Amino acid sequence: MKALKHLNKYFYKYRYRLIVGILITIVAKIFALFTPRLIGKSINIIEAYIEGDLPLSLAKSSLLTTILLILGAAIVAGLFTFLMRQTIINVSRYIEYDLKNEVYKHYQVLSLSFYKANRTGDLMNRISEDVGKVRMYAGPAIMYTINTITLFTVALTQMISTAPELTLYTMLPLPVLSFVIYKLSRLINLRSKIVQESLSGLSSFTQEQFSGISVIKSYTIESSVNSEFETLSSENRQKQIDLAKVQALFFPLMILLIGVSNLLVIYIGGKQYIDGQIENIGTIAEFIIYVNMLTWPVATVGWVTSIVQQAEASQKRINEFLDQEPEIKNTVEEETKIKGKIEFQNVTFTYPDTNITALNGVSFKLEAGEKLAILGMTGSGKSTILDLIGRLYDTEQGTIKIDDKPITEVNLFNLRESIGYVPQDAFLFSDSIKNNIKFGKEDATDDEVIEAAKNAKVHKNIIGFKKGYDTVLGERGITLSGGQKQRVSIARAIIKSPEILLLDDCLSAVDTETEEKILKNLERISSDKTTIIVSHRISSAKNADKIIVLDNGKIIQSGTHQTLKKTEGYYKDLYLKQRSEKEM
Numbered sequence: 123m124k125a126l127k128h129l130n131k132y133f134y135k136y137r138y139r140l141i142v143g144i145l146i147t148i149v150a151k152i153f154a155l156f157t158p159r160l161i162g163k164s165i166n167i168i169e170a171y172i173e174g175d176l177p178l179s180l181a182k183s184s185l186l187t188t189i190l191l192i193l194g195a196a197i198v199a200g201l202f203t204f205l206m207r208q209t210i211i212n213v214s215r216y217i218e219y220d221l222k223n224e225v226y227k228h229y230q231v232l233s234l235s236f237y238k239a240n241r242t243g244d245l246m247n248r249i250s251e252d253v254g255k256v257r258m259y260a261g262p263a264i265m266y267t268i269n270t271i272t273l274f275t276v277a278l279t280q281m282i283s284t285a286p287e288l289t290l291y292t293m294l295p296l297p298v299l300s301f302v303i304y305k306l307s308r309l310i311n312l313r314s315k316i317v318q319e320s321l322s323g324l325s326s327f328t329q330e331q332f333s334g335i336s337v338i339k340s341y342t343i344e345s346s347v348n349s350e351f352e353t354l355s356s357e358n359r360q361k362q363i364d365l366a367k368v369q370a371l372f373f374p375l376m377i378l379l380i381g382v383s384n385l386l387v388i389y390i391g392g393k394q395y396i397d398g399q400i401e402n403i404g405t406i407a408e409f410i411i412y413v414n415m416l417t418w419p420v421a422t423v424g425w426v427t428s429i430v431q432q433a434e435a436s437q438k439r440i441n442e443f444l445d446q447e448p449e450i451k452n453t454v455e456e457e458t459k460i461k462g463k464i465e466f467q468n469v470t471f472t473y474p475d476t477n478i479t480a481l482n483g484v485s486f487k488l489e490a491g492e493k494l495a496i497l498g499m500t501g502s503g504k505s506t507i508l509d510l511i512g513r514l515y516d517t518e519q520g521t522i523k524i525d526d527k528p529i530t531e532v533n534l535f536n537l538r539e540s541i542g543y544v545p546q547d548a549f550l551f552s553d554s555i556k557n558n559i560k561f562g563k564e565d566a567t568d569d570e571v572i573e574a575a576k577n578a579k580v581h582k583n584i585i586g587f588k589k590g591y592d593t594v595l596g597e598r599g600i601t602l603s604g605g606q607k608q609r610v611s612i613a614r615a616i617i618k619s620p621e622i623l624l625l626d627d628c629l630s631a632v633d634t635e636t637e638e639k640i641l642k643n644l645e646r647i648s649s650d651k652t653t654i655i656v657s658h659r660i661s662s663a664k665n666a667d668k669i670i671v672l673d674n675g676k677i678i679q680s681g682t683h684q685t686l687k688k689t690e691g692y693y694k695d696l697y698l699k700q701r702s703e704k705e706m
């Protein structure tokens with residue numbers, strides 16, 4: 123129960139609703155327990171009439187009164203049972219909502235390395251399945267526990283006061299029932315977990331196949347994919363059957379044990395009645411109803427125990443994530459106005475998860491408003507430089523300075539707000555094109571969206587679509603071509619008119635002519651902004667104020683287009699190669 127302590131703050135938050143819920147539960151059960159007594163009384167009236175102790179008219183009127191009382195008690199109990207669910211179960215839904223938000227909010231502050239270390243499926247499971255299991259503790263488990271306690275206290279008091287020995291015999295099978303249900307619930311949960319895992323495996327498989335459907339079709343591997351699906355699917359069927367088998371045992375077992383208790387009441391109660399130990403035959407009827415009423419709460423003791431165990435395990439998993447501190451933290455409370463000067467001083471960076479040293483002693487300086495182009499082989503560390511400027515990671519060796527201050531002494535949110543980042547893989551959300559662009563500036567007007575799209579040279583493509591800017595993009599913007607996606611992504615970055623523009627090879631899918639036009643527009647609209655452009659093309663780099671060439675995490679060349687094209691090395695080779703390709 124240690125992990126579940128985390129929920130105490132929520133119980134405190136909803137304490138009034140919970141207290142009302144608990145009181146309502148108690149009232150509901152007390153009224154429900156009027157029934158057995160009243161039924162016993164009705165049978166006693168009939169018995170008295172048969173034995174001639176009661177005249178017909180009095181028997182009839184007494185019967186009518188008890189029947190009306192039974193009806194009244196049932197209605198009140200029903201109403202309160204409804205209110206019980208409306209309070210306690212609703213509280214559990216509120217707690218579920220709060221906990222989901224808490225986990226999601228925490229996910230948002232965690233650094234990229236957290237996302238690298240954990241699988242997306244795991245992140246999703248903890249926020250959905252685990253939170254769901256914890257809710258079972260916060261609602262149903264509490265409700266059924268109070269239910270059981272109230273029913274037992276009231277029923278047992280009444281039963282003992284009526285027939286103490288019979289009570290003892292009647293209660294005998296109930297602990298067995300509770301234990302059996304506990305064992306069965308654990309088995310059901312275990313098998314449900316196996317089914318759940320197999321289902322998530324099946325859905326991950328299908329999801330991936332659908333995403334890569336064009337590859338599957340072009341390589342004509344539909345039949346092998348089909349048979350793989352069939353194998354997974356038949357494994358899942360077997361697991362479902364295994365689960366159904368234990369689930370099917372649940373109710374028959376309960377009925378069997380209720381039957382045993384009923385038999386005991388009839389046999390022992392009957393014997394005691396014959397022997398004169400029990401005065402009224404109505405007591406037997408009363409006890410039969412008690413047994414049936416107590417069976418479910420007794421069964422829930424076992425069930426609730428397994429719910430609490432599961433909730434504890436789930437909350438432990440959730441706490442594991444909640445206890446993680448973000449590696450990148452904002453330590454500066456006051457606002458920092460970012461101008462855009464960037465300086466790397468002997469920066470060495472190793473990715474913690476792979477131990478790959480992506481940058482090795484990198485130094486460069488960029489005044490606010492200057493343009494830098496970074497070239498180099500794939501994997502040479504170009505994107506890493508951009509990640510470090512956005513403080514997605516922190517360096518341990520060397521210093522990165524923004525406006526002459528170490529990057530860690532700059533307000534993190536101001537820093538990120540002042541950056542317009544266009545990643546290598548343009549990621550678009552399943553939303554309209556307009557909203558995807560407005561993502562960069564939520565309060566942007568339609569005119570600003572159009573202006574940004576025009577500057578990114580994608581406006582004409584967008585108005586070519588039937589719904590224009592309202593065109594909704596598929597799960598990953600699949601209705602757009604690679605180049606269109608890149609340009610929408612550029613529009614998103616420039617709409618916020620950032621002090622620092624980071625372009626990570628984002629013109630690779632655009633033809634050179636359009637590239638030229640976009641670069642011209644960028645030069646015009648961001649002439650006073652610091653821009654870093656990562657590219658494999660000389661055409662993207664040639665107008666930059668500074669150019670650096672990376673190899674294996676080290677700067678091997680730096681200068682301007684004019685100096686580098688004349689210096690032997692990577693840049694000149696690339697320049698000559700791309701010039702001759704253009705001439706061809």
Ligand SMILES: Nc1ncnc2c1ncn2[C@@H]1O[C@H](COP(=O)(O)OP(=O)(O)OP(=O)(O)O)[C@@H](O)[C@H]1O
Pocket residue numbers: 238473475476478479480498499500501502503504505506507546627
């Ligand atoms: N998130 C990461 N976690 C671990 N290692 C990484 C990560 N990102 C990049 N690396 C590694 O760091 C090195 C530099 O990668 P980086 O993406 O900076 O290169 P790049 O020059 O931008 O390459 P490309 O031109 O192919 O985009 C590579 O060896 C890469 O495998």
